[in-house]
Amino acid sequence: xxxxxxxxxxxxxxxxxxxxxxxxxxxxxxxxxxxxxxxxxxxxxxxxxxxxxxxxxxxxxxxxxxxxxxxxxxxxxxxxxxxxxxxxxxxxxxxxxxxxxxxxxxxxxxxxxxxxxxxxxxxxxxxxxxxxxxxxxxxxxxxxxxxxxxxxxxxxxxxxxxxxxxxxxxxxxxxxxxxxxxxxxxxxxxxxxxxxxxxxxxxxxxxxxxxxxxxxxxxxxxxxxxxxxxxxxxxxxxxxxxxxxxxxxxxxxxxxxxxxxxxxxxxxxxxxxxxxxxxxxxxxxxxxxxxxxxxxxxxxxxxxxxxxxxxxxxxxxxxxxxx
Amino acid sequence: xxxxxxxxxxxxxxxxxxxxxxxxxxxxxxxxxxxxxxxxxxxxxxxxxxxxxxxxxxxxxxxxxxxxxxxxxxxxxxxxxxxxxxxxxxxxxxxxxxxxxxxxxxxxxxxxxxxxxxxxxxxxxxxxxxxxxxxxxxxxxxxxxxxxxxxxxxxxxxxxxxxxxxxxxxxxxxxxxxxxxxxxxxxxxxxxxxxxxxxxxxxxxxxxxxxxxxxxxxxxxxxxxxxxxxxxxxxxxxxxxxxxxxxxxxxxxxxxxxxxxxxxxxxxxxxxxxxxxxxxxxxxxxxxxxxxxxxxxxxxxxxxxxxxxxxxxxxxxxxxxxxxxxxxxxxxxxxxxxxxxxxxxxxxxxxxxxxxxxxxxxxxxxxxxxxxxxxxxxxxxxxxxxxxxxxxxxxxxxxxxxxx
Ligand SMILES: Cc1cc2nc3c(=O)[nH]c(=O)nc-3n(C[C@H](O)[C@H](O)[C@H](O)COP(=O)(O)OP(=O)(O)OC[C@H]3O[C@@H](n4cnc5c(N)ncnc54)[C@H](O)[C@@H]3O)c2cc1C
Numbered sequence: 001x002x003x004x005x006x007x008x009x010x011x012x013x014x015x016x017x018x019x020x021x022x023x024x025x026x027x028x029x030x031x032x033x034x035x036x037x038x039x040x041x042x043x044x045x046x047x048x049x050x051x052x053x054x055x056x057x058x059x060x061x062x063x064x065x066x067x068x069x070x071x072x073x074x075x076x077x078x079x080x081x082x083x084x085x086x087x088x089x090x091x092x093x094x095x096x097x098x099x100x101x102x103x104x105x106x107x108x109x110x111x112x113x114x115x116x117x118x119x120x121x122x123x124x125x126x127x128x129x130x131x132x133x134x135x136x137x138x139x140x141x142x143x144x145x146x147x148x149x150x151x152x153x154x155x156x157x158x159x160x161x162x163x164x165x166x167x168x169x170x171x172x173x174x175x176x177x178x179x180x181x182x183x184x185x186x187x188x189x190x191x192x193x194x195x196x197x198x199x200x201x202x203x204x205x206x207x208x209x210x211x212x213x214x215x216x217x218x219x220x221x222x223x224x225x226x227x228x229x230x231x232x233x234x235x236x237x238x239x240x241x242x243x244x245x246x247x248x249x250x251x252x253x254x255x256x257x258x259x260x261x262x263x264x265x266x267x268x269x270x271x272x273x274x275x276x277x278x279x280x281x282x283x284x285x286x287x288x289x290x291x292x293x294x295x296x297x298x299x300x301x302x303x304x305x306x307x308x309x310x311x312x313x314x315x316x317x318x319x320x321x322x323x
Numbered sequence: 324x325x326x327x328x329x330x331x332x333x334x335x336x337x338x339x340x341x342x343x344x345x346x347x348x349x350x351x352x353x354x355x356x357x358x359x360x361x362x363x364x365x366x367x368x369x370x371x372x373x374x375x376x377x378x379x380x381x382x383x384x385x386x387x388x389x390x391x392x393x394x395x396x397x398x399x400x401x402x403x404x405x406x407x408x409x410x411x412x413x414x415x416x417x418x419x420x421x422x423x424x425x426x427x428x429x430x431x432x433x434x435x436x437x438x439x440x441x442x443x444x445x446x447x448x449x450x451x452x453x454x455x456x457x458x459x460x461x462x463x464x465x466x467x468x469x470x471x472x473x474x475x476x477x478x479x480x481x482x483x484x485x486x487x488x489x490x491x492x493x494x495x496x497x498x499x500x501x502x503x504x505x506x507x508x509x510x511x512x513x514x515x516x517x518x519x520x521x522x523x524x525x526x527x528x529x530x531x532x533x534x535x536x537x538x539x540x541x542x543x544x545x546x547x548x549x550x551x552x553x554x555x556x557x558x559x560x561x562x563x564x565x566x567x568x569x570x571x572x573x574x575x576x577x578x579x580x581x582x583x584x585x586x587x588x589x590x591x592x593x594x595x596x597x598x599x600x601x602x603x604x605x606x607x608x609x610x611x612x613x614x615x616x617x618x619x620x621x622x623x624x625x626x627x628x629x630x631x632x633x634x635x636x637x638x639x640x641x642x643x644x645x646x647x648x649x650x651x652x653x654x655x656x657x658x659x660x661x662x663x664x665x666x667x668x669x670x671x672x673x674x675x676x677x678x679x680x681x682x683x684x685x686x687x688x689x690x691x692x693x694x695x696x697x698x699x700x701x702x703x704x705x706x707x708x709x710x711x712x713x714x715x716x717x718x719x720x721x722x723x724x725x726x727x
Contacts, residue, residue, distance in 0.1 A: 077660035080673055081588030081595065103660045143666040145655075145678050151663070208726035209457040211714030219695040268652065275526075275685045279455050279693060280480045283686045285524035293526070297655060297681065298663050305656035307590070307600060 004042055005066035008050075012062035019246040023187040023238070030191025030299075033291040035148035037071050037106040039188065039302065043181040045072025048114045048127065051180075052165030052173045057129060061112060071109055075101035075154060076116035076174060082308060083116070085124025085171050090117040090156065096136070097128050097161035100153060105302065107132070107139050107152035114164055115156070122168020128161035136160065146298040148291065179253050181303050182260040183241035189263035189299050190234050196270035196292050197227040200277040207279075214277075223273050230266035237262045257313035264299070264306045271296040328395070335392050339399040342374055347403040359486065361406035366441030376415060376439040383423070383431070384439030390623045410483060414438045414445035418491050418510075420564045425508070425548040425557050434489070434510075446487035446513070447565075448478045448535060449558065453725065455480075456696050458493070459502045459555055460715070460723065463537060465494040465509070467544075472496075472509070474517075474540040480690075484520050484533040487513050491561060492542075493554050495720070502720040506554030509546050516540070527682035565691050576651045576680040578609050584672065588657050595657050604653060611646050615639055634704040637697040644687040645694065651680040 006022045008014020022042070029038055046065050049058055049072070064070035077083050078090065079102060090099025097117060107113065112131050119126040130137060136159030139152040165173045201224055204215035214220050241259030244252040271293040275282035282289040300306060328336055346368065353361050369375035370384045378393050379385025388396075419438045422431055437443040454461035463476025474494055484490065490511050497505035511518075517540035522530040549557040582605055585596040595601050618638060654677040655662035665678035688694050702708045715723040 080658040080661040082590050082659055084589075084592050086592050087589065103664055142664055142669075144663045145665045145681065146663065206726060208453075208724065209455070209460070211723045211725075213726060217695070217711070219698065272648065272685060276688055276694065279689055280450065283525050283689055285526060285528070290526035293685065297652065300652075301656060301659055301662050305659055305662075307598075307656055308659070310600075311590075 002066075004038070004046070004068045006042075008046065008062050008066045012058055013066040014062065015066075019183070020242050022184060023242040026184045026187035027191035027194075030188035030193075030295075031195045033148070033192055033195070033288075033295045037073075037109060037149075039181070039185060039299075040073040040105040040110070041065065041071045043184040044074035044177060044303075045110075045112070045114055047180045048074060048164065048173070048177045049129075051176055052127060053129075057162065057164065061129075064111075070111045071106055072112050072114065073104055073106045073110040074114045074177070075104040075107070077102055082304075085118060088116060088118040088125060090115060092117050092126065092128055092161050092163075095161060096158040097130060097156045098136075098158055100155050102153045103142060103144070103151050104154050105149060105151055107154050108141060108150055113137075113154065115161070116170055116174055117161075119168045119170060122166070123171040124168070125170035125174065126167050127164040127170040127173055129164045130156065130159050130161045134159045144298065146294040148294075149298060175253075178303055179256040180245055182256040182309065183238070183245045183252075185299055185303055186234070186238045186241055186256075186259035186263035189267040189296070190231065190238050192292050192295055192299070193227070193231050193234065193263065193267040193270040196267075196274035196289075197224060197231060199289065199292075200224055200227065200270075200274040203278050203281075220277060223277065227266070227270045227273060230262075230269055234259070234262040234266040251316075253319075254313065254316035257309045257316055260303075260309045261306055261313060264309070267292075267296040268300060332391060332395060336395050336399065339374065339396050342372060343399055343403045343405075346372065347405055353406065358407065359410060362408045362410050363441045365406040366408055366411060370440045375441075376419075379419070379423075379435070379439060383419075383435040394620075394623055408441070410444055410486070411438075411441050413447050413483060414443065414487075414489075417447055417561045417564050418445040418489070421491060421508075421548065421557065421561045422510075424560050443488045444483065444486055445510075446481050446484045446490045447561070448481055448484070448490040448492040448511070449561075450480045451477060452479050456693055457715075458558070459506065460720075460725075461493060461495060461506070463492075463494045464498075465496050465507060465542075467496075468541075470544050471541045472507075472544060472547075474511075474537040474542060476537050478535040478537070480523070480532050481520075481535045482532045482690075484513065484535050485522060489513060490535075491548075493558050496551055496554075498721045499719045500552075501717055502715060502723060503555040504552055505720055506558070507551050508548045508554040508557035509542050510548065511540070511542050511546065515542070525686060527679065527686075562692075575676055576647050576654065578605065578612050578650075580672070580676060581605060581608070581650050581654050581657075584654050584657055584677075588659075590657075601657070608646060608650055611642055615642055634700045637692070637700045637705075640687070640691065641694055641697040641701075644684055647680055648684040648688070651677045651684065655681060 002015060003025050005014040006017045006025060007019060010016040049061055061070060061072065065072060078087060078100060097115060101115060110132050112129060115128045115130055116125050117128055136157045138155045141152045144151050204220050205213055207214045237259045241255045244255035275289045275293055278287060278289055281287055348365055356364060366375055373386050376385045377388035377396060380387055415438055419435055422434055449458055451461040451463060463474060463478065465472040465474050490513055492509045492511050493506055495505050496507040517538045519536040521534045523532050523534060524530045585601050586594055588595050590598045658673065664674045666674045703710055
């Protein structure tokens, strides 16, 4: 399909299209809760390479990322709670990386992983690129709330690692990658949230109780109207985010956090109230409602929770002169 | 409302404590039993000693205890580690009160004691594909044939049908009168020929409820509760008791579990519990939890003075379920990336408590009356607000619009 190639420059075998196109793809993947390794490889690994990779690293991976032959992923969390440079136990020395990363998406199918490790200099962290086929890398799969996506812990023991970006500049680089991923994830969340509204609406129109379509009860109408309102605000914020990403605007951190928080809230609401609208049917394995409910939670924490992004949002308003 | 035990209550509490201390089943005692056997074993042991179904009359295995005594007993039992006895909740919480109100003395003597001891398990065959919130729209048909009724149709969402001995059943005996007037209530042997049970899987992956198909199932007229056409009135006895029994609902996630988690994970480089946004959320949930607890105490004080459970019991499930859903969701957020783990090989407090609750609560918001129906009950029956215009009132059931 070439989707993974969307924003990769033509010189590296990509399509060289804009983030607006990628946002549309993200939205559609979200709409069908697609069980594919896209966010990990495209929003995180590809973006990290584009932002921080040197020419050689880009040449090594971008062309195969573009064709979809290679899958990349990104690993920073080492346990429950928020990560910070201080929380990182993973360390590299002399080009060898050791440590453990948890719940890494697609770790078992990725060809490479970009890892945040502690650094004694700069901002306290550095990013490294590690080939998953290295003898020092092993994975342990873990079951999650969303079994349609694969996750695993990764153990590194003296795995060969190439620095990505500067030594001691990893934490800053990670934040920039997360801002970019947040915009794209917001679009994916929005697509899912829209799908929930659509499903709920269709079901409510056809389901009768007390001699009337349940869609004619205000309790249901207001529920769906609330979904619509949340989705509409989230969409507008997501457009703003996509614009900021595409133009590399100074207000990207604020725009990204705004889009991320809005879409996270909208998707949680829509996915749970979609089940509620379906009554008992919504609570069955056979109906699709559950995929969205599970996915909404996965996407709500995979690049940091609502609370974390709320904090980033307020911090961005304090720093930017645009707010 | 009293927060402290009276002298009698304190004595009762001490008795209960002493009995549990001496009789809580040991691991050795339960060795080799599956969950169902453990439940039955523990229930039988309690009833034999006078500590099970204590509010029921003595003749049925109880001890005519007060509602407050029941609460005290529950509090004390919660302190020990005893087998889970949820499999009895429909039988004891709904079927038994209905039988006690509507069955003849022979049937009461035959069934109620066996419900108390846990020898028999009952299920509730009410909901149908076309009759959930609008239960009285159910279509399963019963036609009289000599001394029997012949039942044809389908029930759905029947929790525990696959391990139940008996079921309480509402069916339509007359489609040509307004819907509430054409219903009749029976109890049925789940082993009857013509009953077919098919499991339904719920979103959590487990399968606790079923579709139950009836094909020419014969039920003797002697198994009818209430008069022909009086089924709605009889089902209200069941439903009032259902609301009272799921009232406290809310799953495993409580204020304490989220607070404990918040003390063990970081926000920035500090424990999450030090974060003022986390504290504010926890405080709001605490207020709700306490409000529910004290509301239930007030209800119990009223019950102990002889009142019957009213529609205000709808508050418990309405508030409790949504609260637990939001708490589970928030706890997963606190764990960040690791929150998504739902893996039995993990520490329970990280890899299943919150995630299992997250997956279970959507069912609790629907079972036994949805959130919306609970809110309607509060609005219409507690506040006395007017009903919405009804398209199904005063016309024969067969003429009610169904959308198909
Ligand atoms: C886990 C679980 C266990 C269950 N166990 C049993 C059991 O053991 N025995 C049994 O008989 N049943 C059981 N049920 C069925 C349960 O009682 C019904 O699912 C419930 O009453 C809702 O009915 P429904 O599923 O048909 O949804 P519907 O009635 O179709 O409701 C769909 C949506 O419409 C809304 N709605 C309907 N009417 C109105 C109105 N007037 N105003 C506003 N909104 C409205 C509902 O709130 C809901 O959001 C169980 C259900 C669950 C989920």
